[in-house]
Amino acid sequence: MLKFQRALLGAALCLSTAWAQAQDIRVEQPWSRAMPPTAPAAAAYFVLHNTGAGADRLVGAATPIAGKAELHEHAHVGGVMQMREVAGGIPLPAGAEVSFQPGGYHVMLLELPRQLKGGEQFPLTLRFEKAGELTVEVPVRHMAPAMQGGHHHGH
Structure with a gap:
């Protein structure tokens, strides 16, 4: 019984740590550009903020709109x-x-069944090495939004 309680406590600590790490990651200004009729792929853009004390790593992404x-x-x-x-x-x-x-990091969306149109939005799930998954809604715009500040940190 004591082993089970320790295992349960360990699992609870791991979950609370993952939850706390996920709370340290913020995604701002997500967007994607409307696609021209012949474009085979699209891209998603955003700014990641890590407000926590520990480093993390974005290791993947997924969305139901792309293969x-x-x-x-x-x-x-x-x-x-x-x-x-x-x-x-x-x-x-x-x-x-x-x-x-554009011109830097981005999430490339491939195997799209149709072109993305301005005014739409789609969910994008970002996978972090430590923080786990975080899903954001990405609006599709006709033009790039005006970026606030000079967000070039990290490259």
Whole structure:
């Protein structure tokens, strides 16, 4: 009986730690751009804030509107700007913010059954190494929103 109580207490501590870590991650200004008729893919953008004392890492994303959602970045490789999938996730240091914006980090939405249209919105679930999952509603806009401040921390 004592083993069971200790196991139960351990599980409760793990859950409360995960809940506390999830509370330390904030997602602001989520958005996606309306797609032209021939676009095969879309992207989601946002700003991540880690208000906690511990570092975390964004390791994946999912949405019911796409067959696949991948973490991508634009990077200079050999003097050429390339878009590539980020292997191993994106670090989110303690007390920091990381911007996902055109020309930088973004969530690539692939295998879409149809084009996204302005005025729509969709759920996007972000998976963190420590904080677990966090789901946000992403509005689809005709134009990029005006970003507040210069959110370039983290790249």
